[in-house]
Amino acid sequence: MVDMKGRWQEFKVSMRPRLKEYAFMLRRMRQSPLAMVGLVIVLVFAAIAVLAPVLAPPQGSDPFMIPKDTSLANVRPVEPIPPTTNHVFGTVELQYDLYYGCIWGTITAFRIGLLVVGVSLMIGLLVGTLAGFYGGLLDEILMRFTDIIIAFPGLILAMAFVIAFPQAIQINLSFMLLVVFVLASFGIIAFRPNKKLLLIVQVLLAFSLLSIFYSPVSLGLSLSKLDKVMVAITLVGWPGYTRVIRGEILRVKNEDYVEASRASGSSDSGIILRHIWPNTIYPILIVATLDIGSIVLSAAALSFIGIGAPQGFADWGQIIQSCRNWLVTPGQIFAHYHTFVIPGLFISFFVMGWNLLGDALRDILDPIIRRK
Amino acid sequence: MSGKNVVEVQNLSVKFYTYAGVVEALDGVNIAIREGEILGLVGETGCGKSVTSLSILMLVPPPGKIEGGNIRLDTRGGVDILAMDDASLRSIRGKDIAMIFQEPRAYLNPVYDVDDQISEIILVHRLPEFLNKAAQTLETKKRRGFESNVYRRLAKNPGSWAARFISRFSRKRQFQKEVKEEVVRILKSVEIPDPERVARMYPHELSGGMAQRAVIAMALACNPTMLIADEPTTNLDVTVQAQILNLVKLLRDNLKSAILYITHDLGVVAQVCDRVAVMYAGNVVETADVFELFDSPLHPYTRALLESIPRPGKAFKSIPGLVPSLIDPISGCRFRDRCQYAMEICRKVKPPFDQAKKDHFVACYLYGGS
Amino acid sequence: MTSLVTYIIRRMMLLVFVLLGVTALVFAITMMFPPDVRAYMYIRNAEQTRPGVMTGLIEKYGLNDPFYLQYGRWLSQVFEGNLGWSHAAGVGGMPVTEAIRTKWPYTFEIVLFAAPLIIFVGIYIGVQAAIHRNGVIDQISRVISIVGWSLPSFWVGMLLLATVNASFHVSLTGPLTQGSINYVTSSGFVRATGVDIFDGVLNAAFFQGRARDIVVGANNTGGMAISWISDLGVSVDALSHVILPVIVIVVIDMALLIRVMRSSMLEALGKPYIITAKAKGLKKNVVIYKHARRNALIPVATLSGMLVAGLLGGLVITETVFSMPGLGNWAAASAVQVDIPAVLGYAILSALMFVIANLVVDILYAYIDPRIRLD
Secondary structure (H helix, E strand, O other): OOOOHHHHHHHHHHHHHHHHHHHHHHHHHHHOOHHHHHHHHHHHHHHHOOHHHOOOOOOOOOOOOOOHHHHHHHHHHOOOOOOOOOOOOOOOOOHHEEHHHHHHHHHHHHHHHHHHHHHHHHHHHHHHHHHHOOHHHHHEEEEHHHHHHHHHHHHHHHHHHHHHHHOOOEEHHHHHHHHHHHHHHHHHHOOOOOOHHHHHHHHHHHHHHHHOOOOEEEEEEEEOOEEEEEHHHHHHHHHHHHHHHHHHHHHHHHHHHHHHHHHHOOHHHHHHHHHHHHHHHHHHHHHHHHHHHHHHHHHHHHHOOOOOOOOOOHHHHHHHHOOOHHHOOOHHHHHHHHHHHHHHHHHHHHHHHHHHHHHHHHHHHHHHHHHO | OOEEEEEEEEEEEEEEEEEEEEEEEEEEEEEEEEEEEEEEEEOOOOOOOOHHHHHHOOOOOOOOOOOOEEEEHHHHEEHHHHHHOHHHHHHHHHOOOEEEOOOOOOOOOOOHHHHHHHHHHHHOHHHHHHHHHHHHHHHOOOOOOOOOHHHHHHHHOOOHHHHHHHHHHHOOOOOHHHHHHHHHHHHHHHHOOOOOHOOOOHHHHOOHHHHHHHHHHHHHHHOOOOEEEOOOOOOOOHHHHHHHHHHHHHHHHOOOOOEEEEEEEEEHHHHOEEEEEEOOOOOEEEEHHHHHHOOOOOOOOHHHHOOOOOOOOOOOOOOOOOOOOOOOOOOOOOOHHHOOOOOOHHHHHHEEEEEEEEEEEEEEEHHHHO | HHHHHHHHHHHHHHHHHHHHHHHHHHHHOOOOOOOOEEEEEEEHHHHHHHHHHHHHHHHHOOOOOHHHEEEEEEHHHHOOOOOOEOOOOOOOOEEEEHHHHHHHHHHHHHHHHHHHHHHHHHHHHHHHHHOOOOOOOHHHHHHHHHEEEOOHHHHHHHHHHHHHHHOOOOOOOOOOOOOHHHHOOOOOOOOOOHHHHHHHHHHHHHHHHHHHOOOOOOOHOOOEEOHHHHHHHHHHHHHHHHHHHHHHHHHHHHHHHHHHHHHHHHHHHOOHHHHHHOOOOOHHHHHHHHHHHHHHHHHHHHHHHHHHHHHOOHHHHHHHOOOOOHHHHHHHHHHHOOOHHHHHHHHHHHHHHHHHHHHHHHHHHHOOOOOOOOO
16 A cells, blocks of 8 residues: 555655745745836736736627727728727727727737747757757757857848748648657657667658658648747747756756766656756746746737737737827827827836846846855 | 964954844954964854954955954054054055965956956055165166156155056056066965966966965065965865965965964864964854864863864764854853753853963863853 | 967858858748749849749749759859849839948948947946945836836837927938938938938038039928038938937847846956955955956946847837838838848848857957957
């Protein structure tokens, strides 16, 4: 019979130091007023996002398309209208309700930030860990590749990506296979299974390499404009994480506990999961938190240029962009200030909240890192 | 080894105001360093040795604060260092009292070479001397003229901006050459081979022993009356350590400097020190001549320390218990919970630091003082 | 010294490698477009944009061939100096090379004023914030850092434009007011550098003697007589238009620099050699500026280099907001209008700037920090 009670006691005891760390972190956080402000801001936005259907009930099939006020549209079809009782924040061009756009734009912002950061973090983590842990030729290749991506003007790649990818793309299946199998073979080298599996993988790799020249199979996939923007930003965003994690791993790789773990027979993946990652992820978390803010800014900037969410979509950047024409002459600006001030405030506070949080994390985690 | 004091630390008290509470790092420390003598300051990690030495030069970093006591500099008429103003403090640091630290390459600025760093201290404290010397050299070479006159004028007013300017920006002038020669001479005096080459090297290019010698050279550059050495050999190989220790002894013999040598290694103490002060948990518990201390240690802690030195054939003995926390410290003698002779009074009142035998001071009720 | 040369050569090779990688990547992306759009990459002059010519081009340049053939062909084109035809660059379009040549001064103008401000003022504030930790300057700079880094650049730009419009009833979009544009495009005005601010001053100083036409503005907005005063007036006008974009960039980038400088300085001040410096009897200022700051500047140097490279590569958003006809604006327009040669050309330029900046930073690094001596 498994001694459940005993095991639970063991677990509690082993977690105690970690819980003490977390308690210490929370206490430090409470002591810093800026950190609390950041946390509050983020929580407020999260609440708005969660309560969006309540705060601004969707009308129509797609809740992310801002409803138009058709009655107003008949009177003044295009010009934005300042706040009134019907429209708390006013309307933007073509009589879209600004309040609705801002509320649902919060969800869009969270979606963009969390998805993009999440995926680029995973990619960057994988590449950086492989490069840092294994070193040698693998490190060289991966880091050169990373350097190319970094040298890439991110905005331009995003733009090129968005305009290049048609609405519904035909993904070259063999290309996809190639990518998948390159990654898989690296992963398999890391986890060292038996030789037969390795051989199979290499055969498939060769096959996909060859098939690139013949493109026999295609797969259809439809991406919205915003999705393309997100993919593009992800593609240029992951190298940041790669460098950070690689630097951390290089620092930690030669520590004694890694040696000890290896000497006691752990596999590479075991060492990475149990020893290396827990000691190296803190800086990544800081970068990720700060990144959420800057990614939302980039997405807004792209929308502002015109590549991004389509007209009428609930996205802060898009809303501002749609009213650019109305801010040209001096007199118009006062009449239409709401169209860019209000969404701009939403963006600024959202980003500020995450930045404050990231900064606070950095201040809190620093002594912990140093203590280690 | 005369009995004249160079520095007297009396009743020094230092507190650290941290997140976790107020740490009473030093609680009435008494130390006297004498002319031409190496005083060893021994104790476990955390007992306050480094804080004591930093306090002498008022270098205790925040959140530490010196809360009480006085430190008399007897070579300057017994003036209290703790009451000095900033300018006077700066004139002492590096000149009357110099300090060297544990990891030499960490304690040297990585972006400047050895020559730069040693010249720096010379130019702060010995500027007029070298200005005059340069003027002298020029005059004897019959090149008396504008340059030597400038030097003479500046020597009379070394604090002026003109003097500071010239010391910072001219590289090829005569007096810079004089300073450079002095640097090489000092490096040679601490037994650094090929001193001209070493002077141009950067800290990361030096080995541990070489770097420590360079640091010692820098400390001696202005002929200080006292040198504080905070565990200078702890991070070095044993062979290198022996060389440095020999060098330290040479300094005492040749320059008659007083040296405060901090260490946790009793072996080093036995090799190099003339007198020893033993610290425990923020107090000095015993001070005596080194032979006296090893022959007849009085304080229970010193006894236990000496007994715990591993010797072949002897059972391994350690001191039971842990060093008490210095936050909200226990009353009375801080060693009482680990002392086999602890009495009632030890729990209540801290024992005074008194003379027990000739030139042998202890803080323990076993030797009177209730 | 030869180690320096070999180092530079090695980095140059890296530059080539990175450039090839970047262009290959963008080229691969553009392969998703149909051939007639891609044909613009090979066009040299306006003649070739006529409809009938296009099919001929498609054949000639084999735009239906596999990727590597096309890429190779395009590379050889580039070496001949032909970067293609950008239809988004202006009315009627122009070769990409000419677009770069004419637009670069406007971007350069902004960077010229912004970069020193960001770097030097940022360093100063960061150092002061670190020295007087938790003091007034520190608190203010932290707030500025957080807020500055959180603001969308285009929003700040719009706010500034709106405020200036409202207060002074003048619109500061574009590089010059209309009157000045007429003035500088007249035959009497010598375009020495392409940068309006400098050209105005240069004209005032050196080119007075020439016979020049008197300009009458279009729409009768009034003419300007030729004189050195109007020349300088052009400079002042250009300057006033450049101020706002510079403010936007400075606020946002300086925030980052201050933060990095501050934390780097705090770290340097906590190092052991600072205690040594104090123990030597050095004055506080000497300890701070000579010892701590020099070490603290090392990571900041890297950041500054990257910052300037990023700026030079094109201030896409800012130029779009202020309608400055620089590289960034061109990039944005070409993205929206699907102008492939422009996108490619801009990508090359950006990557070039990036790698050169990297190189400069590395050399600077090796110069400042003796621990990094060109391994």
